[in-house]
């Protein structure tokens with residue numbers, strides 16, 4: 001049996017960080033507590049985005065592998081779900097401290113396979129661990145209700161786990177996004193099959209070792225590697241009760257429709273196109289810093305990243321010019337690399353080429369490239385990696401492709417609008433509905449925008465308005481940012497991962513006086 005354990009990975013990281021590698025890791029499935037090769041015996045390469053060198057081979061699974069993982073989860077379900085919530089959260093608490101102890105190693109793996117910088121990778125781990133922490137408080141949070149609804153009738157409800165649930169995740173947060181659902185699914189009593197992104201399987205491979213150390217019984221957490229076939233087999237498996245998906249909009253839509261056609265609960269978060277609006281009264285320096293962090297952080301590969309900056313007021317207005325100058329000045333200081341403060345490469349060549357096309361097309365459409373990230377191609381010659389620098393495009397037309405489609409790279413589209421209404425019109429017309437933010441020093445102005453934005457996570461002077469638990473995370477229903485049921489994380493996730501069982505009880509009032517002890521107390 002091929003097995004990659006955490007010791008191998010640790011020595012591997014420190015021997016190969018930033019260099020071309022000779023030893024190639026093998027990342028397998030994890031079924032019933034064992035790292036298990038796929039029955040297909042098929043693997044695909046995992047590439048380090050910063051160097052373009054191969055770092056691992058990851059398994060490609062088929063329906064037989066999926067059946068093995070789902071069966072393991074199903075077999076573990078009865079005993080796991082019958083534990084008390086308190087007993088399950090005690091294991092989660094141990095997992096929480098193991099994550100803290102291993103945060104540095106997890107972050108090194110994230111840097112290696114995802115390409116983000118070390119500070120961002122540590123934040124990926126810390127942010128994910130916040131949901132683990134939240135899940136530890138479920139003994140208080142998932143209690144049912146009880147009420148006497150008429151003379152002799154009482155209603156109560158309790159939350160029961162669904163059964164085997166599937167978690168499908170994207171490449172951009174190798175730790176945090178799986179942790180949005182894994183801890184809550186487990187403490188509410190479900191058993192799981194996780195499907196990491198085939199582009200970043202190393203981090204979750206390491207996490208399986210921590211799962212084991214924390215004391216989760218074999219079969220409670222399983223992991224299937226692979227792509228489309230694995231996802232389809234997971235959704236279709238009759239023992240799978242619910243699916244959470246985070247990824248691009250087209251796949252979110254497919255996953256949601258497939259689940260719902262099988263009457264399975266599904267939440268599927270898709271892509272985004274987030275608008276930031278800057279009013280003339282905004283704090284120029286603070287706004288510029290925040291806009292740059294929002295659009296260039298993690299090389300723009302965040303569903304919460306700023307994508308369009310709508311500057312209210314004339315192009316030659318004093319505050320408008322000052323804001324754009326400050327954005328460009330701050331963004332142009334960013335250097336390429338994975339050290340803290342620098343900006344990493346984008347995930348792969350496909351993504352790199354797609355970003356290039358958006359910049360080229362904008363030029364053809366008559367936009368002005370105020371800051372050109374393509375200069376990094378020359379700068380990084382010989383290093384390898386999919387490096388593209390922070391880019392700022394000033395558009396003349398709001399119909400430019402870059403203004404309207406998800407780019408998922410460090411590109412900011414800027415557009416001048418003359419009125420607040422025009423800003424809202426542009427933001428509302430976009431087909432996504434993930435996040436939006438307003439920059440102003442006036443609370444009343446901020447309220448005006450917050451009651452009109454068509455997005456579900458709103459920021460006031462914050463360009464990455466990620467809600468923390470117990471607030472749930474997710475875009476607006478009916479947009480390309482969210483398909484399926486409910487938000488992810490927070491109290492929405494408790495609802496998602498449980499069935500409410502309602503028990504109505506009628507006990508007739510006692511009629512035999514011989515058992516009554518004395519007179520009934522008068523209120």
Ligand code: NAD
Pocket residue numbers: 168169170171172177195196197198226227228229231232246247248249251252254269270271272302303406408434474475481
């Ligand atoms: P992706 O849709 O390509 O992949 C996501 C998952 O789906 C992966 O596990 C992948 O293996 C699987 N998959 C890929 N093709 C499939 C297919 N044809 N059928 C079934 N499964 C398939 O997304 P990505 O490129 O890994 O991630 C980037 C995208 O994720 C961006 O669009 C980003 O906005 C989005 N994202 C959204 C959120 C959110 O909360 N809304 C958070 C993070 C990322």
